Amino acid sequence: MRITGIKAHHFSVPMPPGRVGGVGRLFKRDWIAVEVSTDAGLVGWGESHHGQAPAAIANLVDHVLGPQLVGLPPHPAECWLRIQERYFRTHSPGAAAVMAYSGIDIALWDIAGQAAGVPVCVLFGYAPKRVRAYVGGHNLTYQPVDDLVAEARRWREAGFRGMKIRIGRGPAVDAEAVRAVREAVGPDVEVFADVNARYRLADALALLERIGSGTLGWLEEPLAVEERAAYRRLRSRTSQVLAGGENAYSLRELEDTVAWADIIQPDVTKIGGLTPFRDVVAVARLWGVRVVPHAMHSVIAQAATLHALAGLGADTWLEHDPGVDPLLWQAEGPGLVIRDGWAEIPDRPGLGVRPRLAGLEGYPGTPGPSYGPTPLAGADEDPGR
Ligand SMILES: [Mg+2]
Incomplete structure (x- = not known):
């Protein structure tokens, strides 16, 4: 079995106005689902955290990390070592690349479990x-x-x-x-x-x-x-x-x-x-x-x-x-x-x-961050963030 394609699906779903989460005002909910396909017909799914630059994370999956694995057998740890040798070793991992790679790795484990007929655990x-x-x-x-x-x-x-x-x-x-x-x-x-x-x-x-x-x-x-x-x-x-x-x-x-x-x-x-x-x-x-x-x-x-x-x-x-x-x-x-x-x-x-991606077609990914700093109502002092 060989990997035939690795693709990030980035969606940005709007949040109701006025929502504030732990890291500030929530503008939208970004979601980067990573699809890995194989010549055996098995398809695996993973997810990369979107960080504060979701379009960049999706880009790393599609154009930097993914292409280095296409054509290889989908063994998760072997692929990790390959990326370690070809990319992380020379440029140091860095948060964005590691977040991006997370989705690929999870999808590879999904494929490995399906191929073996057992749950990942x-x-x-x-x-x-x-x-x-x-x-x-x-x-x-x-x-x-x-x-x-x-x-x-x-x-x-x-x-x-x-x-x-x-x-x-x-x-x-x-x-x-x-x-x-x-x-x-x-x-x-x-x-x-x-x-x-x-x-x-x-x-x-x-x-x-x-x-x-x-x-x-x-x-x-x-x-x-x-x-x-x-x-x-x-x-x-x-x-x-x-x-x-x-x-x-x-x-x-x-x-x-x-x-x-x-x-x-x-x-x-x-x-x-x-x-x-x-x-x-x-x-x-x-x-x-x-x-x-x-x-x-x-x-x-x-x-x-x-x-x-x-x-x-x-x-x-x-x-x-x-x-x-x-x-x-x-x-x-x-x-x-x-x-x-x-x-x-x-x-x-x-x-x-x-x-299930149906219903998400209307929410294509947008490049800006999902959340931003905001003063917190009711604060007894400025927390300085
Ligand atoms: Mg926390």
């Missing part, structure tokens, strides 16, 4: 099973506290036992939001908070002084990823469980995260796909950290993440966005099952889902 040596799902993505964001509490209660009613709120409006406002949600959802629900690097070190310490170190299941990305010294100072001054790593694009960058984080959060659509993710799972055992992946929203990214989760222990979670646009969630044939706070790893060959 079985190729890795693990069994399909169900895993806990928490509410992440563009939910529980920068609303008035009453709205936030009402939304948190709705997710609890829907069966979720983990949920993540977005903070970064400043320690006083954030502490109030954390306390209100924590109190509203009850002791059997874990509450996490994601700062998306909106804090300075002093803000993070001030928040923890207000809420204590045991209130949150984890505090995610309080500082900018390159503020390594500040992260080490934060680590030395709190026992709060800290999480990060969704913006690491290699094992080496994740190693920097391990210097301060208890939980690492590699994303299969950003770290280079499932091939490097397998290495992360192995090394994380040596590092002694939990792995709870960051996960984007489409049916492909969620399916790939689920197969990756099969190799992790009971202390991991699927990050799930129940508010995702239905167009990105639709499948040809059976879709993913996420119910009562649990997600099932598909037990069908390959990823076990095929995306």
